[in-house]
Amino acid sequence: xxxxxxxxxxxxxxxxxxxxxxxxxxxxxxxxxxxxxxxxxxxxxxxxxxxxxxxxxxxxxxxxxxxxxxxxxxxxxxxxxxxxxxxxxxxxxxxx
Amino acid sequence: xxxxxxxxxxxxxxxxxxxxxxxxxxxxxxxxxxxxxxxxxxxxxxxxxxxxxxxxxxxxxxxxxxxxxxxxxxxxxxxxxxxxxxxxxxxxxxxxxxxxxxxxxxxxxxxxxxxxxxxxxxxxxxxxxxxxxxxxxxxxxxxxxxxxxxxxxxxxxxxxxxxxxxxxxxxxxxxxxxxxxxxxxxxxxxxxxxxxxxxxxxxxxxxxxxxxxxxxxxxxxxxxxxxxxxxxxxxxxxxxxxxxxxxxxxxxxxxxxxxxxxxxxxxxxxxxxxxxxxxxxxxxxxxxxxxxxxxxxxxxxxxxxxxxxxxxxxxxxxxxxxxxxxxxxxxxxxxxxxxxxxxxxxxxxxxxxxxxxxxxxxxxxxxxxxxxxxxxxxxxxxxxxxxxxxxxxxxxxxxxxxxxxxxxxxxxxxxxxxxxxxxxxxxxxxxxxxxxxxxxxxxxxxxxxxxxxxxxxxxxxxxxxxxxxxxxxxxxxxxxxxxxxxxxxxxxxxxxxxxxxxxxx
Numbered sequence: 001x002x003x004x005x006x007x008x009x010x011x012x013x014x015x016x017x018x019x020x021x022x023x024x025x026x027x028x029x030x031x032x033x034x035x036x037x038x039x040x041x042x043x044x045x046x047x048x049x050x051x052x053x054x055x056x057x058x059x060x061x062x063x064x065x066x067x068x069x070x071x072x073x074x075x076x077x078x079x080x081x082x083x084x085x086x087x088x089x090x091x092x093x094x095x096x
Numbered sequence: 097x098x099x100x101x102x103x104x105x106x107x108x109x110x111x112x113x114x115x116x117x118x119x120x121x122x123x124x125x126x127x128x129x130x131x132x133x134x135x136x137x138x139x140x141x142x143x144x145x146x147x148x149x150x151x152x153x154x155x156x157x158x159x160x161x162x163x164x165x166x167x168x169x170x171x172x173x174x175x176x177x178x179x180x181x182x183x184x185x186x187x188x189x190x191x192x193x194x195x196x197x198x199x200x201x202x203x204x205x206x207x208x209x210x211x212x213x214x215x216x217x218x219x220x221x222x223x224x225x226x227x228x229x230x231x232x233x234x235x236x237x238x239x240x241x242x243x244x245x246x247x248x249x250x251x252x253x254x255x256x257x258x259x260x261x262x263x264x265x266x267x268x269x270x271x272x273x274x275x276x277x278x279x280x281x282x283x284x285x286x287x288x289x290x291x292x293x294x295x296x297x298x299x300x301x302x303x304x305x306x307x308x309x310x311x312x313x314x315x316x317x318x319x320x321x322x323x324x325x326x327x328x329x330x331x332x333x334x335x336x337x338x339x340x341x342x343x344x345x346x347x348x349x350x351x352x353x354x355x356x357x358x359x360x361x362x363x364x365x366x367x368x369x370x371x372x373x374x375x376x377x378x379x380x381x382x383x384x385x386x387x388x389x390x391x392x393x394x395x396x397x398x399x400x401x402x403x404x405x406x407x408x409x410x411x412x413x414x415x416x417x418x419x420x421x422x423x424x425x426x427x428x429x430x431x432x433x434x435x436x437x438x439x440x441x442x443x444x445x446x447x448x449x450x451x452x453x454x455x456x457x458x459x460x461x462x463x464x465x466x467x468x469x470x471x472x473x474x475x476x477x478x479x480x481x482x483x484x485x486x487x488x489x490x491x492x493x494x495x496x497x498x499x500x501x502x503x504x505x506x507x508x509x510x511x512x513x514x515x516x517x518x519x520x521x522x523x524x525x526x527x528x529x530x531x532x533x534x535x536x537x538x539x540x541x542x543x544x545x546x547x548x549x550x551x552x553x554x555x556x557x558x559x560x561x562x563x564x565x566x567x568x569x570x571x572x573x574x575x576x577x578x579x580x581x582x583x584x585x586x587x588x589x590x591x592x593x594x595x596x597x598x599x600x601x
Binding site for chain 2: 009013014078086087092093
């Protein structure tokens with residue numbers, strides 16, 4: 001069961017600000033998602049190796065060659081979606 | 097036996113940028129961004145734009161295995177990537193692709209010189225991850241109004257090497273870092289001179305208390321300073337009856353203090369989950385072949401130097417402690433043999449190269465480097481050293497003159513590049529050195545001139561002569577000094593002494 005504390009913790013981790021009303025609304029919703037997944041617990045997985053990927057594929061590599069034509073964007077393109085920028089940098093609020 | 101009075105326990109997490117690779121770890125962006133404008137080596141993958149997909153660089157995996165093997169680690173049969181989730185502006189995606197419970201290498205060790213002899217420092221693990229972007233703070237991190245971000249560094253291949261808390265002092269931590277960097281240089285996987293090539297987080301506790309994690313350490317000296325500060329801080333907390341809390345602290349390099357980051361996220365909750373866009377790796381089978389390609393590592397080379405060249409342990413340690421010096425030493429021996437058709441006495445060479453030249457350069461804060469055009473670095477071409485040692489060996493110049501020539505080379509502008517011989521053959525370097533000696537009137541002075549100088553010195557210093565005859569052995573030194581002065585250092589001090597002794601009867 002997800003309680004109010006869990007919800008607040010998750011919201012903080014995701015940097016989401018939830019109102020009291022939001023919290024009332026989301027708690028049962030998240031619990032129903034969790035319930036749905038709990039159906040998986042009913043499956044007997046004894047003796048089955050955990051699968052970290054759904055595909056039976058491993059060792060997919062790229063050679064260490066700079067892509068041609070270049071995959072890099074121009075500085076202007078790179079910054080084009082940023083609301084705040086300065087001297088070619090992205091600009092963000094202070095850290096501490 | 098080192099008693100470790102404060103019960104200091106230090107473990108280090110070293111982030112090594114595999115910057116000798118041509119491209120980043122998950123995309124084809126070039127890694128040579130260091131002199132370029134910010135955000136000019138970025139693409140949808142390393143900017144974390146929606147819909148972009150990472151593909152791992154094969155060479156990065158090979159380099160990680162190489163380092164793992166050199167650190168005596170086990171290379172895991174199965175290794176995979178995870179998303180480490182946290183919000184910080186240096187991570188454009190909101191998560192860092194890293195490794196978690198299946199690191200590529202684990203359970204290794206490095207042997208360092210500890211407080212009381214050899215110390216085995218266990219390596220917990222080494223794992224691959226992507227480098228975050230670079231943050232630029234206006235002023236200091238705690239007072240800055242805003243943060244500027246350059247994602248050129250984002251997605252550089254990083255190997256995080258984590259040690260067990262086996263280090264017992266800031267000095268041992270520094271030696272560990274020196275040794276690790278030394279090994280990495282031998283492996284040719286990174287260029288330690290590039291900015292941000294090696295970054296350290298340090299975990300430190302005292303007297304069994306909680307540990308603090310110090311971030312933002314960018315040099316070996318910085319690590320030592322940060323840890324020294326932190327020990328004093330933690331001791332003060334305990335002395336005032338307080339309890340050291342587990343927290344993350346930021347090292348302010350300029351002020352040489354650590355600052356609490358004061359974030360709520362002290363209990364790290366990274367919500368790791370497998371990175372669905374990258375397939376697992378099964379690469380332990382590469383290890384035997386890669387092992388074959390490992391170069392001779394520092395410890396092995398040191399032992400060989402002692403055995404093969406008969407030099408002292410200290411000399412061997414000092415030379416092999418920096419790859420460039422070990423190579424320089426052996427190259428001088430080789431070039432000398434080619435040029436003169438005879439072997440150079442390796443002990444004689446070690447005395448000049450290690451005991452003299454290395455000290456002379458350390459004193460100047462210079463680093464030996466092969467790179468040309470780095471203004472901040474000095475270099476002495478091998479040919480000059482070969483020529484100078486050749487002249488010394490054949491008694492054409494004195495030790496004093498060799499020192500003068502070396503100093504001239506070191507102090508000449510642009511790192512001695514204007515001293516470069518036209519032809520890179522030892523004979524032309526030798527001619528060049530001879531010409532400089534002639535111009536400066538420093539050629540070795542022999543025979544009659546020394547005799548005359550000795551005669552004059554005795555006549556001009558009756559007091560010293562009297563003192564010597566009265567049994568003051570030291571008075572002879574001032575007479576030798578007078579002769580050397582008259583011959584501008586061109587005479588052989590040992591011979592001057594002999595001549596004076598004969599003359600004084």
